[in-house]
């Protein structure tokens with residue numbers, strides 16, 4: 001069985017939860033009470049060295065050429081055919097060895113995210129985006145290392161922003177010695193729009209391509225840019241965005257709190273929720289998606 005928990009040299013994290021816990025520590029929800037916050041942050045302090053090592057690998061190895069190679073490899077979408085629900089169950093076969101107090105499965109995280117969106121009365125495509133947003137992590141089950149599946153995303157082909165987490169590790173990235181990539185715009189044009197910009201490869205870009213024909217653009221932005229914290233939380237890379245990106249990023253920012261702050265130790269009732277989600281999936285998506 002595929003296992004995100006095995007800590008080999010290329011998989012330092014005890015599962016994806018450890019990266020997500022680190023993001024939550026960086027962006028605690030100031031709107032919640034301490035008590036509520038403690039509830040969803042009730043995990044042992046993650047061993048910082050594993051998170052640092054994860055980012056060292058991610059920032060060292062995500063080069064412009066690597067991203068293009070992964071797009072050639074995966075965006076032909078010829079690896080597997082699954083319904084969205086089957087993909088969520090497939091993703092659930094990942095073994096996560098994080099703290100048992102918050103050890104929600106991948107499927108439970110998707111459902112907590114989408115149910116929080118639903119209970120706030122948002123449109124059903126927003127709910128569906130919540131359910132789909134991490135399905136791209138099936139890359140891990142296709143044998144991809146953690147640093148090429150999760151982690152904050154960032155543009156390649158231009159200067160790395162100091163507002164990306166652990167920016168010091170970019171000195172190990174060969175692209176930092178490529179003259180074409182050392183200006184703020186690099187190989188891109190000012191204001192060209194993010195669709196023309198290659199971001200570091202991972203689960204966001206992958207799921208965007210899997211469902212891009214089927215969902216409203218607002219939902220697609222949520223999927224494609226939900227890990228682009230340097231932009232949606234730190235305001236970096238505005239010079240690469242166009243007016244349309246700025247408009248659409250309002251939706252990325254609306255989505256982000258549901259991803260980060262919907263974690264609760266009470267697991268959702270998967271079987272009770274399943275009929276609603278099967279109907280929602282059938283409304284927007286084909287019976288089988290191409291991964």
Ligand SMILES: [Fe+2]
Nearest residue numbers: 133134226227
């Ligand atoms: Fe994600």
Ligand SMILES: [Fe+2]
Nearest residue numbers: 109133134259
């Ligand atoms: Fe998530």
